[in-house]
Amino acid sequence: xxxxxxxxLRVKLTMNSFLRLLYRDLKAGIWSTKSMIAMQLVSPLFYIxxxxxxxxxxxxxxxxxxxxxxxxxxxxxxxxxxQIMFAASIAGxxxxxxxxxxxxxxxxxxxxxxxxxxxxxxxSIMAQGLLNAFLVFVIxxxxxxxxxxxxxxxxxxVGSLILGSLFFGSLTLAIxxxxxxxxxxxxxxxxxxxxxxxxxxxxxxxxxxxxxIQAASMVNPLTYAADMLRAGLLGVYNPLLQIEVVVxxxxxxxxxxxxxxxxxRVKA
Amino acid sequence: xxxxxVAKDLTKNYGKLSAVDHVSFEVHKGEVxxxxxxxxxGKTTTIKMLTTLLRPTSGSATVLGFDVVSESGKIRPKIGVxxxxxxxxxxxxxxxxxxxxxxxxxxxxxxxKARTELLLDKFGLTDARKTSPPELSVGQRRRLQVAREFMHxxxxxxxxxxxxxxxxxxxxxxxxxxxxKVEQGTTVFFTTHVMEEAEYICDxxxxxxxxxxxASDTIDNIKRKFGRVSVIHLxxxxxxxxxxxxxxxxxxxxxxxxxxxxxEPLKVYSQNVDTVLPHVIELIASLGLHITDLRIKEPxxxxxxxxxxxxxxxxxxx
Numbered sequence: 001x002x003x004x005x006x007x008x009l010r011v012k013l014t015m016n017s018f019l020r021l022l023y024r025d026l027k028a029g030i031w032s033t034k035s036m037i038a039m040q041l042v043s044p045l046f047y048i049x050x051x052x053x054x055x056x057x058x059x060x061x062x063x064x065x066x067x068x069x070x071x072x073x074x075x076x077x078x079x080x081x082x083q084i085m086f087a088a089s090i091a092g093x094x095x096x097x098x099x100x101x102x103x104x105x106x107x108x109x110x111x112x113x114x115x116x117x118x119x120x121x122x123x124s125i126m127a128q129g130l131l132n133a134f135l136v137f138v139i140x141x142x143x144x145x146x147x148x149x150x151x152x153x154x155x156x157x158v159g160s161l162i163l164g165s166l167f168f169g170s171l172t173l174a175i176x177x178x179x180x181x182x183x184x185x186x187x188x189x190x191x192x193x194x195x196x197x198x199x200x201x202x203x204x205x206x207x208x209x210x211x212x213i214q215a216a217s218m219v220n221p222l223t224y225a226a227d228m229l230r231a232g233l234l235g236v237y238n239p240l241l242q243i244e245v246v247v248x249x250x251x252x253x254x255x256x257x258x259x260x261x262x263x264x265r266v267k268a
Numbered sequence: 269x270x271x272x273x274v275a276k277d278l279t280k281n282y283g284k285l286s287a288v289d290h291v292s293f294e295v296h297k298g299e300v301x302x303x304x305x306x307x308x309x310g311k312t313t314t315i316k317m318l319t320t321l322l323r324p325t326s327g328s329a330t331v332l333g334f335d336v337v338s339e340s341g342k343i344r345p346k347i348g349v350x351x352x353x354x355x356x357x358x359x360x361x362x363x364x365x366x367x368x369x370x371x372x373x374x375x376x377x378x379x380x381k382a383r384t385e386l387l388l389d390k391f392g393l394t395d396a397r398k399t400s401p402p403e404l405s406v407g408q409r410r411r412l413q414v415a416r417e418f419m420h421x422x423x424x425x426x427x428x429x430x431x432x433x434x435x436x437x438x439x440x441x442x443x444x445x446x447x448x449k450v451e452q453g454t455t456v457f458f459t460t461h462v463m464e465e466a467e468y469i470c471d472x473x474x475x476x477x478x479x480x481x482x483a484s485d486t487i488d489n490i491k492r493k494f495g496r497v498s499v500i501h502l503x504x505x506x507x508x509x510x511x512x513x514x515x516x517x518x519x520x521x522x523x524x525x526x527x528x529x530x531x532e533p534l535k536v537y538s539q540n541v542d543t544v545l546p547h548v549i550e551l552i553a554s555l556g557l558h559i560t561d562l563r564i565k566e567p568x569x570x571x572x573x574x575x576x577x578x579x580x581x582x583x584x585x586x
Contacts, residue, residue, distance in 0.1 A: 020372050027368060028357040102355035109319045110372065111345035 017112050021120035022127075029094045029124065037128070040086055041135055044079045048072065048140045052079075064205060065236040073146050077229040078202030080136050084129030084164045085196065085222065089189045091125035092172030096185055104266070118173065118263050122256070125169030130161055148235035156232030159245065164225035167252040170259035177262045201226050224248040270333060272297050272424055272455045273318060277327035280313050280479075287313040289479035290327065300446070300456040302470030304463070306577055310479040311459040312352055315426050318457070319349050332423055348422035350414050350430045352459075356401045362412055363388065363397040366419055373420035380419070387415040390445055392438065406433040414442055418449065425449070426457045431465060443469050463570040477577040487569055494576055495567035497522055498541045501533035503561035504552060508534060511555065518547045533561065 052072035059071040098104040107117060141147075149157070172189075179185045197203070199213060200222040206214050217223045224244040231237050238244075273295035280288040288310040295301040305311050316322040318331055320340035328335065334342045357365050363384055370380035388394045391411040401409050410433045417425065427446065431439045447469060450456055460466055466473055467487055474484035483490050504511070508526075515524045515536055521544055523537040538544045541564055552559055567575075 016374070020374065024357075024368060024372055027364075028360055097358065101358060102351050102353040103357070105321060105351060105353075106349070106355045107372075109321055109344060109347070109349045109351075111374075112372075113341065 018116045018120055021107070021112060021116055022123055025094065025120055025124035026127065029091075037132065040083070040090075040132060041139070044083060044136045045139060047079045048076050048136070049143070052076065053143075062205060064230075064234070065238045067234065067236050069234060069236065070146070073144060073234060074205070074230070075203065076137075076140055076144055077233050078200070078226045080133045080140075081160060081164055081222065081225045081229045082197060082202060083132035083136055084126075084161060084225070085168045085193065087129035087132050088125050088165070088168035088172040089193075090128065091121055091169055092176040092189070093182070093185065094124075095121060095173055095176045096179065096182060099266070114263060114266075115260070118260055121173055122166060122169045122259075125172070126162060126165035129165040129168075133161055144233075147233050149233060150235065153232040153235060156228045158232075160225045160228035160232065163228075163248045163252045164221070167221045167225075167248070167255050170252070170255040174255065174259035174262045177259075177266050196220060196222050201230075221248055221251050224251075271295060273301075273329065273331050273457065275314075275318070275327070275329040278314065278317060278324055278329050279326045280310075280317060280322060281325040286479045288317070288324075291476070291479070291481050292327075293474050293481060293484055295455060295457060297455050298450060298453060299471040300450055300458055300469050302466040302473035303457065303459045303476060304461075304466055304473055304573060305459075305476035306461075309476045309577075311476060312428055313479075314476070315349070315428050315457070315459065319347060319426055320344060346423045348417045348420065348425045350417045350425070350427045352428040352432070354409060355413055356409065356416070358401055361398045361400050362393050362404070362408075365401070365412060366416055369416045370419040375420060383419050387418055391415040391441065407435055407438055410434055411438060411442070418445070422454065424455045424457065428459050429461065430458075431460065431462065439465070463568065463573055467569050475573060475576050482576050491567060491569065491572050495572045496539050497537050497567060497571070497575065498539075499565045499567070499571075500536040500538065500541060500545065500548060501561070501563040501565055502536060502548070502552075502559065503533050505558040505560050506556075508557070511552070511557070514551055514555075515548065518544055518551070520544050533563075 052075045055075075056071040061068045061070050062074065063069075064074065095104070098107070104117075108114065175188065176185060179188065195216075199216040200220045201217060202222060206217050206223070209217070224247060227238060227241060227244055228248070231241055271294040273293075275294075276292050277290045278288055278292070279286065279290050291310070291314060293301075303311050303314065313322065317324050318329055318336060320331075320336050320343055323337060328337075330336065331343045332346050334340075336343065357368060360368060366384045366387060367380050370383060375383070388397055391414065393408065393411055393415065396404060396408055399408075401412065404412065410430075414427075414430050425446075430446075431442055434442060443465065446456055446458075458466075458470060470487065472484070472486050473490065475482050475490070483494060485493070511534075512524055512526055515521060515534075520538045520540040521536060522539060523535075525535040525537075527534055536544070536548060545564070549559070549562075
């Protein structure tokens, strides 16, 4: 057999194992937590339907990068992008559960590698994040009058959700490697998510915020993911958007590599 | 025929502690090899190294002809492992657990369905097929875990105390199914605490304690080699107070155990029963007592096991 065919066969087998692990995550992990997914939709819909319109009544339409945008329209992309962050926390819990139920060891003693395991987790996080984001978008869409999506915009939408999933999925997996109990896991994520949400451009435009908040937001990947999604959905492109995309790519790759390295330490 | 497992000076250290200490053994194709030892002896650590989960500190091992460190990816698709720890998909029903595991092992749908039905029936889980693990009894969960590993065919099975939590009937069904698979060509590496179980299923055994193998051979040979003490079981019609001390003083008697319950016999342990038996009978007659029952028992595997590893009983968890 030629070396190319051998290589192709190896790729096929690797993909096959990876897809099987992914199916397992979707069936035994995410599908079984469908009630949790439903509950996760309640909070963002409240933000958009209640907070968005209540604040919108007192906050006048604002000019964002040359376009006049209502508050609810500004808020919605931020809330949608937050869904991938919350989905990542569930995936981290899935790894923790796999360790507790010895399924992690069971899988690694089967025809799978650690690399395939972590990749399947990242992709299942993406799937769940995209599903949550899509559901929030679909439910809220009748109220989101004024969306302006172009072909280029779709690229930003997809990029935002994929990079956001990669970043937060990797971050959650890396952290769950070191966490010993479910309680510690939940407590850490509650502590971590609050500053991530508020020190970003999710709830408000940053240009009028105090400089310290602006500085903190500029290292927060949620800011970049929200700005990208906003650009994609509303057609508002801030002058630093291209740089933000590059920074988000770099941050996501760094965290993914860190998660992969941390994962080598996990005792099965 | 090349051995299925070859371990040479296999060692695993955790800091200064040697969990497995220069262990060497071979397992041959189509046999059930029992790895017996108290808690913390190094059984599970050895399995984790052989199943490529743990990297040995030193020494080497090959499984199915492949090195456990450099060729681990070639070993894993050919083996099956029932871990000592409970392991299953928490949110799925019994039948979905089996089906998903078969899917992960790349089994076609039709084959998965047929194998699921077979295993549900074999392991007495048909009535619980729609139930998820949290609602099962401990024994049912263990049966599910063992059954799941038989979804796919493997050349070599590692069964780490597979009968923990099973009632005698389920234990027998499990062991018989393992034997059935062995007759079809599977090799089994089996650990247990239950010596009757090892006697029932194992072709050869190794006894391990504190990370070192103390004996390795067929059960009969080990009994012959180490089972130097036989036991006389004795029942006397009258009260036997005072007999105990006199029996202990007889030549070659190692120990005398007074019955703790009314229907239990008096037990006299000796290295040389042939020599001591006439003395015992003579002593009892001289005291005016009447023997109602007398049997000579050969040492069981449990007697030999305790003799080899000592009777400390207490050990650390692995």
